[in-house]
Amino acid sequence: MSDGARILLGHGSGGRLYRDLVRDVFLAHFDNPVLARLDDAAALVAAGRIALTTDAHVVQPLVFAGGDIGRLAVAGTVNDLATAAARPLGLAAAFVIEEGFEMARLHEICASMAATAAEAPVAIVTGDTKVVQRGAADGLFITTTGVGEIVVDHEVAAAAAVAGDVLLLSGTLGDHALAVLAARGDFHFTLDVQSDCAPLWGLVEAALAAGGTTVHFLRDPTRGGLATVLAELAEETGLGIDVDEDALPVSAAVRSACSLLGYDPLALANEGKMVLAVAPEGAEAVLGALRGRTEGARAARIGTLVAQHPGRVALRTPYGTRRVVDMPVGELLPRIC
Amino acid sequence: MTPPGSSSDAARVAGLAAALARVGQLERTYMEVCGTHTMAVSRYGLRDLLPPGMRLVSGPGCPVCVTAVGDLDVVVALSRLPGVTIATFGDLVRVPSSRSSLAVERAAGADVRVVYSPVDAVDLAAAEPDRQLVLVGIGFETTAPTVAGALLVARERGLPNFSVLSLHKTMPGALRALLDSGESRIDGFILPGHVSVVTGSDCFRFLASEYGVGGVVAGFTADDVLTALLMLARQERPAIEIGYRRAVTAAGNRVAQDVIARVFEPCDAVWRGLGAIPDSGLRLSAEFRAYAAEERFTVDPGAPEEPAGCRCGEVLRGVIDPPDCPLFGRRCTPEMPVGACMVSSEGSCAAHFRYRALDLSGGGRV
Numbered sequence: 001m002s003d004g005a006r007i008l009l010g011h012g013s014g015g016r017l018y019r020d021l022v023r024d025v026f027l028a029h030f031d032n033p034v035l036a037r038l039d040d041a042a043a044l045v046a047a048g049r050i051a052l053t054t055d056a057h058v059v060q061p062l063v064f065a066g067g068d069i070g071r072l073a074v075a076g077t078v079n080d081l082a083t084a085a086a087r088p089l090g091l092a093a094a095f096v097i098e099e100g101f102e103m104a105r106l107h108e109i110c111a112s113m114a115a116t117a118a119e120a121p122v123a124i125v126t127g128d129t130k131v132v133q134r135g136a137a138d139g140l141f142i143t144t145t146g147v148g149e150i151v152v153d154h155e156v157a158a159a160a161a162v163a164g165d166v167l168l169l170s171g172t173l174g175d176h177a178l179a180v181l182a183a184r185g186d187f188h189f190t191l192d193v194q195s196d197c198a199p200l201w202g203l204v205e206a207a208l209a210a211g212g213t214t215v216h217f218l219r220d221p222t223r224g225g226l227a228t229v230l231a232e233l234a235e236e237t238g239l240g241i242d243v244d245e246d247a248l249p250v251s252a253a254v255r256s257a258c259s260l261l262g263y264d265p266l267a268l269a270n271e272g273k274m275v276l277a278v279a280p281e282g283a284e285a286v287l288g289a290l291r292g293r294t295e296g297a298r299a300a301r302i303g304t305l306v307a308q309h310p311g312r313v314a315l316r317t318p319y320g321t322r323r324v325v326d327m328p329v330g331e332l333l334p335r336i337c
Numbered sequence: 338m339t340p341p342g343s344s345s346d347a348a349r350v351a352g353l354a355a356a357l358a359r360v361g362q363l364e365r366t367y368m369e370v371c372g373t374h375t376m377a378v379s380r381y382g383l384r385d386l387l388p389p390g391m392r393l394v395s396g397p398g399c400p401v402c403v404t405a406v407g408d409l410d411v412v413v414a415l416s417r418l419p420g421v422t423i424a425t426f427g428d429l430v431r432v433p434s435s436r437s438s439l440a441v442e443r444a445a446g447a448d449v450r451v452v453y454s455p456v457d458a459v460d461l462a463a464a465e466p467d468r469q470l471v472l473v474g475i476g477f478e479t480t481a482p483t484v485a486g487a488l489l490v491a492r493e494r495g496l497p498n499f500s501v502l503s504l505h506k507t508m509p510g511a512l513r514a515l516l517d518s519g520e521s522r523i524d525g526f527i528l529p530g531h532v533s534v535v536t537g538s539d540c541f542r543f544l545a546s547e548y549g550v551g552g553v554v555a556g557f558t559a560d561d562v563l564t565a566l567l568m569l570a571r572q573e574r575p576a577i578e579i580g581y582r583r584a585v586t587a588a589g590n591r592v593a594q595d596v597i598a599r600v601f602e603p604c605d606a607v608w609r610g611l612g613a614i615p616d617s618g619l620r621l622s623a624e625f626r627a628y629a630a631e632e633r634f635t636v637d638p639g640a641p642e643e644p645a646g647c648r649c650g651e652v653l654r655g656v657i658d659p660p661d662c663p664l665f666g667r668r669c670t671p672e673m674p675v676g677a678c679m680v681s682s683e684g685s686c687a688a689h690f691r692y693r694a695l696d697l698s699g700g701g702r703v
Binding site: 131186 | 341342343344346347350351352354379381382383384385386453454456476558672682690691
């Protein structure tokens with residue numbers, strides 16, 4: 001590869017340039033026996049029920065404090081599998097690359113994907129690449145699809161959550177959204193925030209090991225933030241949710257940036273957090289398991305599912321008053337993931 | 338000031354609520370003028386802490402909400418001109434105009450940029466010299482100096498492709514019009530904190546001296562708002578007081594006042610809900626008229642049409658509460674807003690919608 005090498009339209013042609021790209025970039029970084037066969041489809045072995053999920057990633061800019069589009073593409077799909085209590089078996093990655101994209105940046109992003117996959121752990125077992133002419137895409141879009149093996153026999157879903165369940169959150173709110181905004185240079189101040197972007201299968205596996213069948217529901221509060229997860233859970237279960245504002249973990253930097261910019265930390269995107277609904281008898285054990293891992297060090301008990309005010313989320317303020325938490329509307333922060 | 342949300346802050350707020358309960362047994366309707374106060378009241382659930390006879394209504398202090406439909410139509414028409422980029426604050430993008438919105442125009446190909454600060458619009462103009470950049474200036478005495486500042490920077494940098502559509506408004510005239518209309522009972526005002534940082538509190542003295550209505554300039558924490566309500570409730574005769582002394586003085590910020598006076602001049606303005614109010618708007622002064630978008634471009638926005646059934650106007654005058662509007666929560670929601678008061682996060686309809694939802698399901702004080 002020469003200095004300043006760039007992606008050409010020919011790299012998406014399926015011909016020689018394409019083969020070079022696959023060998024020098026994708027195989028070099030994602031090195032694993034299944035991918036190395038270069039078959040059109042990867043063969044995987046699963047013992048029982050499987051989970052399947054897909055996620056397109058269009059974050060702008062491609063690199064931000066604490067992560068990049070590659071880390072996001074792997075973690076996002078691993079975390080979606082984790083919400084179904086599924087251990088990741090393999091990922092497929094589809095790249096849409098704009099003509100002229102620098103080869104060196106593609107290498108960096110693929111190295112980041114490989115490192116995140118190793119962390120998960122999961123292998124990137126198949127993929128596809130299309131190159132579009134300059135202006136037809138903004139640099140690089142990555143779609144990842146994941147297959148996972150569901151490791152529990154009980155149902156982990158909104159339908160399994162019941163009144164009395166304790167809500168746990170695995171850590172601080174809003175770090176990802178503000179890290180991406182800061183990287184766009186939109187603010188006229190510096191912001192010491194790192195994206196929380198991380199694969200969470202290890203965290204979820206630990207929670208399931210500690211809580212077993214008491215773990216009823218898992219969801220990652222990405223776009224739309226915790227507010228959306230809670231509003232959806234209330235709507236899907238027909239139960240009410242009480243949340244304690246004092247209990248919500250928010251870093252000092254995010255808190256002050258939010259008060260300056262008028263954002264609500266509940267509405268901001270996260271890429272390395274999990275919300276869990278756990279039967280009360282399992283809550284302490286699961287909270288302990290979350291806190292025992294770095295990704296869950298600031299895990300907290302944030303609220304309860306209740307029979308009152310069905311379908312609504314009530315936030316208890318530090319003043320003993322309550323307000324409703326709704327899903328945020330509109331395009332608060334486009335292209336955050 | 339103790340940190341908001343800390344246990345000492347919560348204890349102070351509980352103390353203020355108890356004090357309010359002791360003095361506030363009379364029927365009182367207070368108006369919070371500023372949209373940021375409307376948000377704070379909603380966000381902290383402060384209505385739960387008011388004594389039974391005390392009522393808070395929202396006033397005409399949400400910049401997006403008071404922007405006349407006819408003015409929004411002009412913005413939409415400008416966005417359709419070839420080679421024109423519109424720069425504006427985020428909330429304005431989704432507000433319905435007579436027949437469109439900036440969000441709709443953007444989807445159809447218009448170049449509409451959201452800026453966090455007016456100076457960002459100057460940078461946009463410098464970066465794209467082949468396009469005409471129109472900064473839509475909305476808001477009150479708080480935002481006017483920042484738009485004026487951006488204009489001074491643009492002139493200094495010699496950017497011929499930068500202009501401003503000034504829809505700025507000034508607060509005292511609106512409060513006068515509100516009281517002149519005599520439509521709604523207002524026993525006192527929670528006066529805008531950010532506006533008063535610039536104007537000072539003296540410009541509101543006429544409320545007490547001419548109309549016999551008191552006011553307290555308030556900050557934006559739960560403590561600030563309840564402190565101001567307590568000061569109002571304890572007034573023996575109408576007066577204008579400052580409950581936000583860490584930021585506001587009687588005379589205000591002279592530098593900001595001077596830049597407003599230099600770049601703008603008063604003009605008549607149409608307020609949604611209040612109609613035309615003499616000298617309640619700001620247009621570019623003669624020295625800066627060359628930067629006025631209305632001078633630079635000719636557009637025909639057509640006749641303004643208020644959305645059928647929308648009672649934003651009465652909400653903005655404090656005549657009705659948002660739930661009294663037949664569209665509220667039915668045809669008009671934050672997702673599908675009919676009127677501006679449901680769009681802006683500072684709008685009283687949007688704030689009421691969030692709060693009201695819990696009341697409907699039998700909630701209340703925990």
